[in-house]
Amino acid sequence: MILTDEKLLLTPKLQIIFTSWTTPFNFIKQYVRTQKHSCNIIHWSNSDLESVLNNRLKVFSKNKVINYKDLFASDVTQDDLNAILKLANSTPRDLWHIFSNLLRIQYDKDSLSTKIEKSSIGFALSRFVKNFNYFEYYPRKTNARSNSMDVFSYIDLLLKLDTNTFNAKQLKEKNQLQHSTAQSYISNMEKMGLITLSNPDSGSAQYNIKDPKITHAREREIKIYRT
DSSP states (O other), rough: GGGOHHHHTTTTOOOOOOOOOHHHHHHHHSOOOOTOOOOOOOOOOOHHHHHHHHHHHHHTTTTTTEEEEEEEGOOHHHHHHHHHHHHTTOHHHHHHEEHHHHHHHHHHHOOOSBBBBBBHHHHHHHHHHHHHHHHSSSSSOOOOOOOOOOHHHHHHHHHHHHEEEEHHHHHHHHHHHOHHHHHHHHHHHHTTSEEEEEETTTSOOOEEEOHHHOOOHHHHTOOOOOO
């Protein structure tokens, strides 16, 4: 593994730039001398996403569309647009997929329409959540057994919860797990980036579902299946 080869990384005659998704990096982070190497996390804010989306639309429309908001009907609110940006999860690639679904849904509804209607947004977001390639962000080992826990197994556990914030006891009771098993699952989900500790200074650990696709599915009772 290149990132754990200190002799190679510290050689004065060579500069190595390595990029990685957060999830796989978290699995090897304990073996990387992060205090000796620059480990920058790239974060896209909503304004960043809007800017790059506008630039993309401008280029591919040959300057006919310079603001993504012009694609939507007049009854679409800022809250509707915020829901789209939230589901993009600070990732331009996810935003492209969402807009692909928006345009396809609207075309299927009315092939002559020139605006994305409010009623199309909910269908598009649900389709995006259900058809998303979760293994792309949360990979499993190539030699993993078919019955081993993977991202879809963990998503199924989270979808059974009553809220997006939970503790080990609630995860255990909703999924009929042993306490030690629930704790083990929580540890793995936290490492994968599916959940995050919400109260690090409190004695009773509370966790938040981090991935907005899963919170969207849980709140709307959408099932996510392995395809």
